[in-house]
Amino acid sequence: xxxxxxxxxxxxxxxxxxxxxxxxxxxxxxxxxxxxxxxxxxxxxxxxxxxxxxxxxxxxxxxxxxxxxxxxxxxxxxxxxxxxxxxxxxxxxxxxxxxxxxxxxxxxxxxxxxxxxxxxxxxxxxxxxxxxxxxxxxxxxxxxxxxxxxxxxxxxxxxxxxxxxxxxxxxxxxxxxxxxxxxxxxxxxxxxxxxxxxxxxxxxxxxxxxxxxxxxxxxxxxxxxxxxxxxxxxxxxxxxxxxxxxxxxxxxxxxxxxxxxxxxxxxxxxxxxxxxxxxxxxxxxxxxxxxxxxxxxxxxxxxxxxxxxxxxxxxxxxxxxxxxxxxxxxxxxxxxxxxxxxxxxxxxxxxxxxxxxxxxxxxxxxxxxxxxxxxxxxxxxxxxxxxxxxxxxxxxxxxxxxxxxxxxxxxxxxxxxxxxxxxxxxxxxxxxxxxxxxxxxxxxxxxxxxxxxxxxxxxxxxxxxxxxxxxxxxxxxxxxxxxxxxxxxxxxxxxxxx
Numbered sequence: 001x002x003x004x005x006x007x008x009x010x011x012x013x014x015x016x017x018x019x020x021x022x023x024x025x026x027x028x029x030x031x032x033x034x035x036x037x038x039x040x041x042x043x044x045x046x047x048x049x050x051x052x053x054x055x056x057x058x059x060x061x062x063x064x065x066x067x068x069x070x071x072x073x074x075x076x077x078x079x080x081x082x083x084x085x086x087x088x089x090x091x092x093x094x095x096x097x098x099x100x101x102x103x104x105x106x107x108x109x110x111x112x113x114x115x116x117x118x119x120x121x122x123x124x125x126x127x128x129x130x131x132x133x134x135x136x137x138x139x140x141x142x143x144x145x146x147x148x149x150x151x152x153x154x155x156x157x158x159x160x161x162x163x164x165x166x167x168x169x170x171x172x173x174x175x176x177x178x179x180x181x182x183x184x185x186x187x188x189x190x191x192x193x194x195x196x197x198x199x200x201x202x203x204x205x206x207x208x209x210x211x212x213x214x215x216x217x218x219x220x221x222x223x224x225x226x227x228x229x230x231x232x233x234x235x236x237x238x239x240x241x242x243x244x245x246x247x248x249x250x251x252x253x254x255x256x257x258x259x260x261x262x263x264x265x266x267x268x269x270x271x272x273x274x275x276x277x278x279x280x281x282x283x284x285x286x287x288x289x290x291x292x293x294x295x296x297x298x299x300x301x302x303x304x305x306x307x308x309x310x311x312x313x314x315x316x317x318x319x320x321x322x323x324x325x326x327x328x329x330x331x332x333x334x335x336x337x338x339x340x341x342x343x344x345x346x347x348x349x350x351x352x353x354x355x356x357x358x359x360x361x362x363x364x365x366x367x368x369x370x371x372x373x374x375x376x377x378x379x380x381x382x383x384x385x386x387x388x389x390x391x392x393x394x395x396x397x398x399x400x401x402x403x404x405x406x407x408x409x410x411x412x413x414x415x416x417x418x419x420x421x422x423x424x425x426x427x428x429x430x431x432x433x434x435x436x437x438x439x440x441x442x443x444x445x446x447x448x449x450x451x452x453x454x455x456x457x458x459x460x461x462x463x464x465x466x467x468x469x470x471x472x473x474x475x476x477x478x479x480x481x482x483x484x485x486x487x488x489x490x491x492x493x494x495x496x497x498x
Contacts, residue, residue, distance in 0.1 A: 038426040045446045052453035061330040066445040068336035069401045073394030074418045074437045075343045081432040083383035084363030087419045089149035094391030095411035097126035111196035131388030135381030191405035198403040202333035207262035214250040269330040277311040344434045420476045
């Protein structure tokens with residue numbers, strides 16, 4: 001007995017020391033396994049950039065252009081994943097609604113921001129209707145939503161072709177004869193948006209965005225103050241401070257130097273980095289001060305200190321000559337990036353709402369959701385409506401930046417490329433975040449930019465690069481679906497008691 005007790009006493013300290021290292025190594029291996037696609041793409045991008053011979057400034061500038069063009073559409077995929085409906089291949093239908101709205105705005109002679117608002121006004125109700133129909137269909141095909149969405153996209157494309165090839169001009173008259181096929185029936189293959197809708201959103205000035213932001217903050221703050229006073233709650237000091245602060249900041253726009261700077265419709269990347277770093281530091285300092293006044297056991301102090309240090313390091317890096325040369329030449333369109341940032345905030349804030357929590361519960365287990373009194377079918381329909389509307393808006397952002405409207409092909413690969421970009425960022429069929437979407441867009445489109453030149457350098461044929469990126473987009477989706485099926489099969493075995 002004594003020998004056994006000695007053995008136990010000797011083995012216990014060894015186990016306590018080994019466990020943290022073993023747990024840390026498991027976490028590292030688990031992270032590498034979960035992000036294997038992202039890491040592989042990162043290596044491919046670095047190699048392709050090196051082989052292509054393109055300058056770093058050229059690649060970075062084009063990444064920013066493509067990010068503002070495609071980021072919104074990729075982020076529209078997050079909510080269906082949250083609701084347990086998988087990857088939404090039916091965002092093609094949202095793109096179709098956008099193209100219908102844009103066509104009628106062009107046909108009616110609209111241009112600029114008024115024309116885009118008309119396109120949004122036509123496309124949004126259509127996308128709501130389409131999203132409702134898709135949600136109803138998916139409720140009849142639970143467990144096979146991705147397959148249903150893929151087939152539904154092909155079916156919707158057939159109806160779209162019928163509408164643009166026969167109904168427009170054959171049944172419904174068109175006002176602009178230059179949009180139609182010679183003979184009067186159907187719409188021509190390509191519609192040039194130059195002179196009417198091209199860069200309609202990209203050319204919105206910063207000062208206009210500041211005014212809209214001030215109005216929104218003022219309205220929300222006033223509503224919150226009135227609500228608190230009406231319900232006889234304590235006066236919301238935070239809302240009052242936010243209202244006064246926003247009014248002061250807007251007042252600064254009347255200073256001539258600041259007003260002249262804000263009259264631009266593009267923002268230098270180096271200035272954008274400084275603004276993001278400043279906002280990150282201010283937010284983290286605010287969180288630390290707030291936690292000091294009202295201590296929270298779950299508050300992550302270390303995380304906010306790391307964010308502050310990271311923001312300082314990133315901003316300091318812009319003074320390195322090599323980095324500075326890259327970011328000085330690049331500029332971003334303000335409104336598209338503001339819309340992408342707004343959608344990131346919306347996706348994050350949506351999780352804290354009751355509807356967002358209900359969607360997460362439905363995504364984890366429909367049985368538990370039903371037992372909790374959640375109307376599962378209704379929640380799933382709302383998820384599809386939101387995703388379809390967001391995809392519709394994303395397609396409008398994409399087309400106005402591209403400047404041309406391929407009537408019969410602009411919507412075909414929207415779902416494929418958006419889903420591939422999301423998966424490249426490390427997302428899966430069951431989990432997707434803003435960070436994964438943003439990372440995926442950067443990596444996926446970096447490869448798209450340099451693949452033709454890399455193919456030409458390696459094989460003396462640029463078309464090989466074109467084939468390669470189409471192959472990669474399909475390959476990433478196939479790999480993700482295969483890994484999802486494999487994990488569903490292996491996971492129960494891993495969780496079995498030993």
